[in-house]
Amino acid sequence: MSRGESLVEDLKVMLNNPRFSDVKIKCSDYKDNNDILHGCRMILAARCEVFEELLFNEMRETDKIFFPEISTVAMKVALEFIYTGTVDENNLNTTNVIDVYYAANYLLLSALEEVTFSFIERILSSNIKTSIVKLFSAMITKFDVQEFKESRLFQLLCKKMMKIPLGTLAFEEISFDVLKVLLSQTLDQDEYFATSEYGVFRYVVLWGANKVSTQALAAYVKILPPDDSVEAFCDERIQKNEELIEESKYRPQILKQIDHLLPLIDLQLINMKILALIIDPLKLHSVECLIKAYRFHAISNIPTKTTRGSLVNRKITWDETKCGPHLIVNDDGTIVQSLARNNSQMAIAKQAFKGEDILQWDIVIEKNTKYVAIGVISYTEIEKPEPKLSKSLVWQPNCWCISSDGSYHDLTSSREYELEAFEEGDTVTTHLDMSKRTLSFSINGRKMETAFRNIADKVYPAISLTSLGKLRIKSLSRPEEKLSTDFKPDYDDMLNAILSRLLI
Structure with missing residues (x-):
């Protein structure tokens, strides 16, 4: 195609071309001159308010700009969009799309945000577990969660993560920050969570044990059965009058790994039998936390749900x-x-x-x-x-x-x-x-x-x-729940009676 036939094609020739540029851009991963990007001051300022503010105010006397929080790959995509108004989606993937979204957000390029958000939606629609985890992890690493948690991207990725049973995720896939954000942001959510609260507890403890050693992990796998066999495990302990034998030598090391995650587990959502026969003997939670959970079960006149979030309006298909x-x-x-x-x-x-x-x-x-x-x-x-x-x-x-x-x-x-x-x-x-x-x-x-x-x-x-x-x-619903207010029991006597019945 000859020059002059297409404005977009002509601008692509100018893109990152030193011959048509008077600004040098360095990004967070800059190592040498090969990582320098080139831009035209007039095009950048005309197409992007952030560049205009920088180039005609703060940095009007220099031809160099440094972006310490934007990667070179993300800036290349942003420059392509600034110059041409388009993005070659072949340059987007699960590895860099969160970085590109961040760059669009930082540079106030709302149209580029829309392009990257739509691309992320298409990735998530395939429900590939590894892609969801990778995007969620990248988002937590890149953004300040407290400032970003109300955004539609955070809400979208969080809802996708909630639908993945924790037990299906390799411990190596999940960082401490990912676990902390996921558990803290879903504790009081109305959305359905795919893992029971006991399953959350089990995963967190085994995740911590895996951080300590393979021996610690093996020891705790034996005493923390999965959801589908935990009731039989408890019943067997009751029938044999056996107490849980816990590998206490690993406890301090595991607590060091998960101490800040334990408060994000709602013990009131865990069956009282499991609390008494499995969780209590591990001595990972404080006595006060356990007593609070026991008392909740004692005064509730309805069966409690066992999963965080709500089943109300959950779609059945x-x-x-x-x-x-x-x-x-x-x-x-x-x-x-x-x-x-x-x-x-x-x-x-x-x-x-x-x-x-x-x-x-x-x-x-x-x-x-x-x-x-x-x-x-x-x-x-x-x-x-x-x-x-x-x-x-x-x-x-x-x-x-x-x-x-x-x-x-x-x-x-x-x-x-x-x-x-x-x-x-x-x-x-x-x-x-x-x-x-x-x-x-x-x-x-x-x-x-x-x-x-x-x-x-x-x-x-x-x-x-x-x-x-x-x-x-039609969608699921759940009968309205109420705690009984017709009586005020002696909590300590009731708790002792409950425990004695469980451990007979």
Whole structure:
């Protein structure tokens, strides 16, 4: 292309070209003259207010500018944008995009901020765990969290980090600062956190032990079982009347690593049995912290949630890989429907529920069908056979459900339920109490008696429908919680009674 045909192409020729430049720019990683960037004073000042202020006021007598907080790579992208109004996204990646965003923010280039923010959003949409952690770590390193925590970039990355179970992250991936910021900024968040509070405690302690030595890590792995086996671990201790044997020789070194992280763990969200049989004997928390948690459990007349954040309005979506062959799921994952005339087939949600929470969600009958079943199912691909998706929910092993003919079904039986048949437009609410392992239902707000007891400790929402049916699943909610104020117990007597029952 000849000169004069394209302004953008002509400006690219001038970009970082000493022949057309009268300003030299050094950045934070400057080592020698090869790292010097070149710019035109008039173009820089006309296109960027920060450069104008520097070049015509503070540094009007010099041709050198130093940016101690902006990297050379980030400045190159910023200069490209200043000169041409565009960015070659081939120059952006997970390693440098936070630096570029910082440079755009520093230079008050709002349009470049938008470009980099959109690029970050596209990276995050792939939900690649390593990319999310890398971007979050880079952001914490680059920005002052206290000043930046209200920004949309921080909120976006923080929400993405909350959805990654801590137990899936290698200890080497996470720095102290990353853990501290993540835990401090999510302690009172309304967003759902993917790790139970006991899981947070376990990860923090093992992270600290890993910092001490491989021997310390091995010792604490033995006495801190993962979420899915912690209850069995506690029950075994009670049955055998065994106390937890802790490797106290490592405690001072581990405390040195995690002392400032422990206050960011909410012990009130941890099951009292786990507190008494696992956490208390470790002597990592102060007696005052433990007593406060015990007392909270003693005066609460409702089962406490076990995860920080809120389940309110958490989106439930159908798993496209766990749907019958003639069922389809819409783009946002909330609607499942059958477009063909077929026998009853089932769909399972992506989200599993366990722990001790009390949850409820709605299924709306948007298009009536001959037969609908609504409930939950439990399965693990290793231990139990996978559900037969081409069959009705009522015929699945380990299911608990009601059907549109007013009956309810589990693994062993099928019985009538005091519920009228579902009709188009009806809303069926599933009420799940994981603390009591019970399941009940209501239709259009009228709640029925408990349908099932002793359900599995991990379940997925599930439905089945026949030809031309269409169902929508709506967001989770949680019944309103209140602490009992009808009595004022003797805290010490109650605490002693609780501990004595646990340790019998």
